[in-house]
Amino acid sequence: MKLGQIFAAATMMACALAARADTFTLRMGSGHTTGLTYVAVYDDFFAKEVAARVKAQTGHTVRFIKAWGGSVAKVDGTIEAVQKGTLDIGLSPIGFEQSRAGLLNYSAYVPFTSPDPMLQHKVATRMLKEVPALQESMKPYNSYVLGSMVSEAYGISSRFDWNTAAELKGKRIALAGTNAPLFLPLGAVPVTLGIGEHYQAMQNGLADGSLFYMSGMEAFKLKEVAKFFNKTGFGSLSTLVAFMNMDTRRKLPPQVVAIIDQVAGEASTRVAEISKRRDQEVEARLKAEGIKINTLPEAERRHWAGLLKDLPGRAAKELDGKGYPATEVLKTYIRFLDEAGYEFPTDYPL
Secondary structure, three states: OOHHHHHHHHHHHHHHHHHHOOEEEEEEEEOOOOOOHHHHHHHHHHHHHHHHHHHHHHOOEEEEEEEOOOOOOOOOOHHHHHHHOOOOEEEEEHHHOHHHHOOOOHHHHOOOOOOOHHHHHHHHHHHHHHOHHHHHOOHHHOEEEEEEEOOOOEEEEEOOOOOOHHHHOOOEEEEOHHHHHHOHHHOOEEEEOOHHHHHHHHHOOOOOEEEEEOOHHHHOOHHHOOOEEEEEEEEOOOOEEEEEEHHHHHHOOHHHHHHHHHHHHHHHHHHHHHHHHHHHHHHHHHHHOOOEEEEOOHHHHHHHHHHOOOHHHHHHHHHHOOOOOHHHHHHHHHHHHHHOOOOOOOOOOO
16 A cells, blocks of 8 residues: 555544544532542542543543532532432532432441541442442442542541540530431530531531541631641541442443543542541641641540440441341451451441
8 A cells, every 4th residue: 555545544544533523521510629639639630631531542522511519519419410410420428428328338337447548448449349239329329439539537626625535525516417426425416517517617606626637627717716636536438439420321432431430440549649648738737837636545546436336237237227238348348447457446246
């Protein structure tokens, strides 16, 4: 074949590929803002990488319409938005979605887990890969789990100085509803609020403290109303989930879906890496600004965990009664953490 013929054939092939190339617009949103790591990673890394790889590998174009900060769906309505197709991809803090994502919320039922986001990410990735029931549990909501992402380590921002569990008696703690059982045995008062409402709640006295990450002191300006932070040892949780509408997945070319899944996996790893680094960097800055940071003593941690030792079993039994294999899922989670080298401060009978 002559050079001119080769060039002509290549041109024809390129034109044919261009003719078949399509543009896909995906609506992506969350009740949280980009001030939180998992949303920031999807806003930047995920969106850019999916668009670039799809263009390079398939010739197609993917555009994202971003709806962060609850502009389309609040923190407790993201899964419903994905289910109905209002969002193609939704990022959810599933502590606010207990009725729909109860089984996926497994890490929230086992108190005082590992504070290391990278270790928690390793276990969460293994759970999603090796426990099919987690993915199956979202099919009734027309949702596919793109990725389970981990949080930074949970602790308590507060208006008062404390470092024993007994000192929380009578104190009002703003939190996601799923976390309320952590405080009831102490006589503390859970106040269910989204993180965006914690500042005002502490400012006006509705709450004395806020259960969240240390970075919330900066991202949500909690350091202006709370001058103390306690590293309770509750740990990093795999309670941040990216869902994708299953109808959208079926409409997209398989190559595009494969790229989305690949980048979602990488995004989960990136969230864990950033979260671990962020914990360390924020602590240093807060200390420099005069915020007092306490670490709950190990004896107090064991005592508090002992008060909660029946919590995983009760949560599992409730979900078992709804037809989910929750007891086996929690046993698997605890076993995976043990195999990863983490030891809980108490035994949780299941």
